[in-house]
Amino acid sequence: MAVDLLDREAYRRQRWAARTALAAAALAVLVPLAYGGIGGVLLLVAGAAGLGLSAAAVWWTLTLRGPQRWAAAALAVAVPAAVVALFAATLFWALLLSVALWSVAVWSGRYALRGTGGHRVLVRERRTPPPRRPFLIMNPRSGGGKVTRFALKERAEQLGAQVVLLDPDHPQDVAALARAAVADGADLLGVAGGDGTQALVAAVAAEHGIPFLVISAGTRNHFAMDLGLDRDDPAACLDALTDGVELRVDLGFAGGYPFVNNASFGAYAAIVQSPSYRGDKIGTSLELLPDLLTRQQGPRLTARAGDAVLTDPQAVLVSNNPYRTGDPFGFGRRERLDSGALGVLGVRVDNAAEAAALLLDPAPGGLSILTAREVVIEADRPQIEAGIDGEALVLPTPVHCRISPGALRVRVPRTRPGVTPPPPRLDWRRLRKLAATVGRTAAPRRRADRPW
Numbered sequence: 001m002a003v004d005l006l007d008r009e010a011y012r013r014q015r016w017a018a019r020t021a022l023a024a025a026a027l028a029v030l031v032p033l034a035y036g037g038i039g040g041v042l043l044l045v046a047g048a049a050g051l052g053l054s055a056a057a058v059w060w061t062l063t064l065r066g067p068q069r070w071a072a073a074a075l076a077v078a079v080p081a082a083v084v085a086l087f088a089a090t091l092f093w094a095l096l097l098s099v100a101l102w103s104v105a106v107w108s109g110r111y112a113l114r115g116t117g118g119h120r121v122l123v124r125e126r127r128t129p130p131p132r133r134p135f136l137i138m139n140p141r142s143g144g145g146k147v148t149r150f151a152l153k154e155r156a157e158q159l160g161a162q163v164v165l166l167d168p169d170h171p172q173d174v175a176a177l178a179r180a181a182v183a184d185g186a187d188l189l190g191v192a193g194g195d196g197t198q199a200l201v202a203a204v205a206a207e208h209g210i211p212f213l214v215i216s217a218g219t220r221n222h223f224a225m226d227l228g229l230d231r232d233d234p235a236a237c238l239d240a241l242t243d244g245v246e247l248r249v250d251l252g253f254a255g256g257y258p259f260v261n262n263a264s265f266g267a268y269a270a271i272v273q274s275p276s277y278r279g280d281k282i283g284t285s286l287e288l289l290p291d292l293l294t295r296q297q298g299p300r301l302t303a304r305a306g307d308a309v310l311t312d313p314q315a316v317l318v319s320n321n322p323y324r325t326g327d328p329f330g331f332g333r334r335e336r337l338d339s340g341a342l343g344v345l346g347v348r349v350d351n352a353a354e355a356a357a358l359l360l361d362p363a364p365g366g367l368s369i370l371t372a373r374e375v376v377i378e379a380d381r382p383q384i385e386a387g388i389d390g391e392a393l394v395l396p397t398p399v400h401c402r403i404s405p406g407a408l409r410v411r412v413p414r415t416r417p418g419v420t421p422p423p424p425r426l427d428w429r430r431l432r433k434l435a436a437t438v439g440r441t442a443a444p445r446r447r448a449d450r451p452w
Contacts, residue, residue, distance in 0.1 A: 056352035
């Protein structure tokens, strides 16, 4: 009875939150229109046109050279500034109020939809005994020297791990080091380094069915982030050696090379191959992009993902599980790592109008978002550039990408920050239905959450 009352009270709050979201959204549109009249409507049209022109100017900046590029870059800066100045001069207070109302609408709408029409993905953890002979590989230069700054080697050795420090001046085969350690009796492999090194050693751990330890000592630590590890304190990852649990996650492969995050093909993959890229990323990109985006250089790609075919995209990103795309603040994150599916993002833009559509169109034709168990990248040449977890490679075509579901046992600390669940997507139709419900018709049907 008490639980039923709590459910009814919770859904009463959600119902009123839905009504607040709808009212705030309506006022956010009406306030500037009422304040500015016909002029307000024209300003909104001008704002949308300005966004489109800015996107087109960015396209011209990336695809042109010389004075035309500088003129396009100036336009890309001047147009948004002019639009903001115009709104500030005419609808300043109304615009501020409209932004505040939109914030209320978004917050209230997400509060109302939280817990309705979906379920939270839970992580299935397995308690296993601590490893007896852990073997860790550490890159002292990774992440700006985090191995030294956080005394990771000393801390790991105190916990009973064997540690090998890589020599940046003499490259070593980390996969060979890992295999030799397994042959010598190691029952856990781990890496303190970038995601490219993580992937190579993770594949060895998966091959031998032993756990893998991720230490967030890289620069961006995307894999560690999606595992819910502490990216600010890599030493906390070592707690898994004594007080840890295991997760089963997927592992991706592109042309036989493993990846924990993604494999990229097309423009970005070609740029990172340039010898000058590491020393001058922006200059190298601006020099190469005009020919790559207009297809005067680079391979002509075709990506086959299940029944879908992407023809002539400038870039294709194949990820180990799909990235979030509905939440701009969560872009680059993956909600889960065990769905058994590759994520595919393909971009094809042929002119400035299509570049503007990427910004203005809710479902632009130039952006393809897919999932598949296998993806094949074909090209008009026998080899293509690829970026595998940030490592520049050249692969023979066609490149077969696949996912190995649950192949990797990852040992993580029992206590860790965890993965932030994505906010519910704003669905105005559902909000209207929820706002219109009364009494017990708003009560939820109980259903059990399914774990990972």
